[in-house]
Amino acid sequence: MKNFYVGMGMGIMAASAAAMVLRPKKRCMKSAVGKALYTMGEMADSICDTMGW
Numbered sequence: 262m263k264n265f266y267v268g269m270g271m272g273i274m275a276a277s278a279a280a281m282v283l284r285p286k287k288r289c290m291k292s293a294v295g296k297a298l299y300t301m302g303e304m305a306d307s308i309c310d311t312m313g314w
Contacts, residue, residue: 273301 277297 280297281293
């Protein structure tokens with residue numbers, strides 16, 4: 262189970278790094294971070310619901 266959390270953390274970090282590189286330059290940084298945090302929260306809730314936590 263520990264490997265799952267390590268993999269999730271690394272995947273989230275890699276995805277957020279890729280999103281920051283690929284994002285349009287005109288966007289406000291605060292808006293991009295807010296959307297990323299919201300998406301991560303939704304993903305975590307979905308995983309917890311699926312696993313029954």
